[in-house]
Structures are given as structure tokens and as C-alpha cells.
Amino acid sequence: SQKIEQNSEALNIQEGKTATLTCNYTNYSPAYLQWYRQDPGRGPVFLLLIRENEKEKRKERLKVTFDTTLKQSLFHITASQPADSATYLCALERNNNDMRFGAGTRLTVKP
Amino acid sequence: EAGVTQFPSHSVIEKGQTVTLRCDPISGHDNLYWYRRVMGKEIKFLLHFVKESKQDESGMPNNRFLAERTGGTYSTLKVQPAELEDSGVYFCASSQAGAQTYEQYFGPGTRLTVT
Numbered sequence: 001s002q003k004i005e006q007n008s009e010a011l012n013i014q015e016g017k018t019a020t021l022t023c024n025y026t027n028y029s030p031a032y033l034q035w036y037r038q039d040p041g042r043g044p045v046f047l048l049l050i051r052e053n054e055k056e057k058r059k060e061r062l063k064v065t066f067d068t069t070l071k072q073s074l075f076h077i078t079a080s081q082p083a084d085s086a087t088y089l090c091a092l093e094r095n096n097n098d099m100r101f102g103a104g105t106r107l108t109v110k111p
Numbered sequence: 112e113a114g115v116t117q118f119p120s121h122s123v124i125e126k127g128q129t130v131t132l133r134c135d136p137i138s139g140h141d142n143l144y145w146y147r148r149v150m151g152k153e154i155k156f157l158l159h160f161v162k163e164s165k166q167d168e169s170g171m172p173n174n175r176f177l178a179e180r181t182g183g184t185y186s187t188l189k190v191q192p193a194e195l196e197d198s199g200v201y202f203c204a205s206s207q208a209g210a211q212t213y214e215q216y217f218g219p220g221t222r223l224t225v226t
Contacts, residue, residue: 004153034214043115043202043217044154089154098167099144099215101154 002028006090006102014110019077021105023090026071028100030092033066033073038087038104047088048075080109113137115218117203123224129191132221136185136205143186144206144215145178149199157201160186161208193225 007022023033031052036044050057050066050073057064063076077084087104116135124130136143145157157176158168162183171178175194180186190197200222204215 036217041219043204043219045217046214049214091154098156098159098169100156101146103151103153 002026002100004028004090004092004100004102006088006105008105009103010106010108012108012110013080015080015082017080019080019084019107019109021075021088021090021107023073023075023102024071025092028071028092028094029068030094032093033064034091034093034099035062035064035073035075036089036091036101038089044089044101077107080107082109082111085109115203115205115216117201117218117221119221120219121222121224123226124193125226126195127192129189130193130223132188132190132201132203132223134186134188134203134218136203137216139207140205140216141183141208142206142215143180144204145186145188146202146204147199148202148220149196154202157188190223193223195225198223198225 003026005024013019034049035047038044048064050064061078065074085108087106089104090102091099093099118133122130141162143160146154148154156170159166160180163180177189200220202217202220204217206215
């Protein structure tokens with residue numbers, strides 16, 4: 001069965017360090033992979049989208065890689081700040097519907 | 112520009128009752144999606160509308176759930192009769208039309224508690 005796994009439920013890092021979150025999937029061939037941020041009591045907010053033929057995407061302090069051979073995406077936040085503390089979700093999509101989410105990783109950046 | 116709005120923000124009902132959730136997408140967005148997050152689990156896709164048509168409803172758990180989008184604007188999701196396992200947060204999202212995947216804009220969610 002299709003499975004999406006995010007490396008851990010929670011990740012704690014020190015301010016200024018780089019946070020690296022992992023998203024692994026099995027039995028799935030996504031055309032797109034997206035990363036979302038979710039704060040408590042709010043809906044997910046789109047951060048980055050990467051296509052299956054792209055290796056890497058950057059946006060300000062964010063970087064996403066996508067390895068379709070390893071079936072893995074890495075999400076990096078450089079120079080992390082306490083305001084980056086949130087739950088980060090990866091989502092896989094084959095077509096323009098049926099987006100499947102991982103369970104999320106709760107990131108805490110300590111000052 | 113207003114984002115995706117959902118109503119109510121929180122609903123507490125008894126098992127066997129009926130609840131209707133409403134979602135107003137961003138104006139002009141043809142795609143509308145419903146998702147559900149049960150406590151501690153991942154967000155799961157329920158269904159997808161393109162305008163007023165159901166494009167994909169493969170994620171709907173059973174026939175107690177009915178989604179409509181009359182006129183291709185707002186959408187409702189009715190649960191009748193509600194069961195305990197229906198408790199969770201129901202998210203709605205919308206996106207622009209087109210062949211490419213566009214980012215989905217999520218509403219704040221409706222927290223449903225069935226007692």
C-alpha cells in the first residue's frame with residue numbers, strides 16, 4: 001500500500017542551525033511534491049512545490065530536494081529562527097487532485 | 112483578497128445527529144477540495160470538485176458523507192448520521208484551474224467533535 005513517512009514526529013534544534021526534515025514514500029509515483037507549514041489551529045500553508053524532473057528548489061531560507069530514485073524529499077530551513085517553529089507536512093500528488101499528506105514533523109527552534 | 116473560509120470553526124454534536132460544514136473558496140478558484148485530519152493521523156483527501164462537478168470522491172469514507180457544490184461556488188459537507196469516528200478537523204482547500212498543479216490554499220478547518 002502507498003505510504004508517506006516523515007522522519008520523526010518532532011525535531012528540536014537551536015536557533016541559527018539548519019533544520020532538515022525528511023519525507024519518504026513507497027508504492028507511489030508522484031508528479032509533484034509539496035511542503036506545507038501548519039501552525040496550531042490553522043490550515044496548512046503552501047511553501048514549495050517541486051516536480052518529479054527537478055532535483056532542487058529554493059525559496060529564501062528554504063530548500064527542497066527530490067530524489068525519485070530514493071523516493072525521498074529533504075526539506076531544509078537554514079539559519080533557523082524561533083518563528084520557524086511549526087509542523088511541516090509533505091504532500092505528494094500524481095495529478096491535480098488526490099494529494100496525499102504525511103503525518104507531519106513538529107519543528108521547535110529554541111533561542 | 113479573502114482566503115478560504117470555513118464555517119463553523121468548531122462543532123460538537125451527539126452520535127446520530129447531522130452536521131453540515133461549509134466552505135467558501137477563494138473567488139475564481141474552480142478547484143475545491145475537502146480533507147480530514149483525525150487526531151494524530153495524517154491529513155486525508157476526501158474529494159475534489161471542479162466547479163460544481165465531483166472530479167474525484169474516492170476518499171469519501173462511506174455514504175454517510177455527502178458533499179455538494181451547487182453553482183460551483185461554496186461547498187457543503189454533510190455528515191448524517193454522525194459517528195464517533197467522524198471526529199476530527201475537516202479542511203477545505205481551493206486552487207486555480209488549469210493543467211498544471213497550482214498550490215492549494217487551505218481554510219482554517221472545522222473541528223468536529225462527535226460525542
